[in-house]
C-alpha cells in the first residue's frame with residue numbers, strides 16, 4: 001500500500017482515498033487528516049492523538065479501516081512519535097464496531113477483502129511499537145471494544161450509556177479466536193468465558209471491576225487523563241518497553257498470523273450462510289427501527 005501525500009491514491013484493496021490534507025497545528029506541528037481519521041500531533045511530546053471520525057457511529061467500513069491502517073503505518077514509521085491516544089470525534093460513540101453493511105448482501109471476494117482489513121488493523125494496533133492509550137469517550141461494542149483491547153491502557157468516560165464489550169453472540173455471530181485471545185489476555189479466562197457467551201456490554205463501573213478498562217474518569221477529564229497516563233508510559237526506555245510488549249503479545253499475534261488465510265476462509269464461509277445473513281439483516285433492521 002502506498003501513500004502519496006496530497007494526491008488521491010489507489011490502494012491494493014481497491015479502495016480509492018481522497019487527498020490527504022495537511023495543515024499546521026497550534027504548536028507548529030504538522031496536522032494531517034484523511035477523510036475519516038483525524039491526527040493531532042504533538043511533536044514536542046512525541047504523541048499523536050487519533051480521532052475516529054466516521055459519523056454517525058464510527059462503524060468500521062472497509063474504507064475507514066484502510067484509512068486507519070495507512071495512518072498507523074505513517075505514525076509507526078515516523079520517529080517523532082512514541083505514543084498514540086486513540087479516541088473518537090463522534091459524540092457519545094467510540095466505535096459501533098464492524099460495519100454490518102460490509103458483512104451483508106456482498107460477495108465472497110468482498111467478505112475476504114474486508115476480513116483481511118479487519119485482521120490487518122488488529123495486527124497493526126496489537127503489535128504497535130508505540131504506546132497506545134484508548135480514551136474511550138463513547139459506546140464501544142464488538143469491533144470498537146476490540147480496538148480498545150489492543151491498546152496498552154484504557155480510560156473510559158464515566159457515562160452509563162458508554163457500554164463496552166464483545167457482544168457478537170447477541171447478533172448470532174461468533175467472536176473469532178483472536179478476539180477471544182485478546183479478551184482473555186485482558187480480563188482472564190473465566191470472565192472472558194462468561195462475557196463472550198452472554199455477549200455482555202459492561203457499563204463503566206462493571207467494565208472497571210472486570211478489568212475491561214483500567215480507569216473510569218469524568219467525561220471532561222478523559223483527554224487529560226490519557227495524556228498523564230501516556231507520560232508515565234513514555235518515561236520507560238523505549239527498547240525495554242517494546243521488547244517486553246513483544247514478549248507479552250507475540251504468541252497471541254502469531255496465533256493469527258500463522259493461519260490468516262484459513263481464518264479468512266472460515267469467516268467467508270460463515271458469513272455467507274443464509275442463516276447468518278438473515279440474523280445480521282434482522283439485527284440491522286432492529287437498529288434502524290429503534291428510532292421510529
Ligand SMILES: CCCCCC/C=C/CC(=O)SCCNC(=O)CCNC(=O)[C@H](O)C(C)(C)COP(=O)(O)OP(=O)(O)OC[C@H]1O[C@@H](n2cnc3c(N)ncnc32)[C@H](O)[C@@H]1OP(=O)(O)O
Pocket residue numbers: 056057059093095096097098099100101139141142143144167168171173174175176266267270271284287288289290291
Ligand atoms: C467466524 C466469523 C465470525 C464473524 C465475526 C464478526 C465479528 C463482528 C464484530 C462486530 O463488530 S459486529 C458489529 C457489532 N456492533 C453492534 O452490535 C453495535 C450496533 N450499534 C449500536 O448498538 C448503536 O448503534 C450504538 C453504537 C450504541 C449507537 O446508538 P445510537 O442510538 O447513537 O445510534 P443508532 O441510531 O443506533 O445508529 C445510527 C445509525 O448507524 C447505524 N449503525 C449502528 N451500528 C452500526 C454498525 N455496526 N454497522 C453499520 N451501521 C450501524 C444504525 O443502523 C443507524 O443507521 P440509520 O438508521 O441512521 O440508517
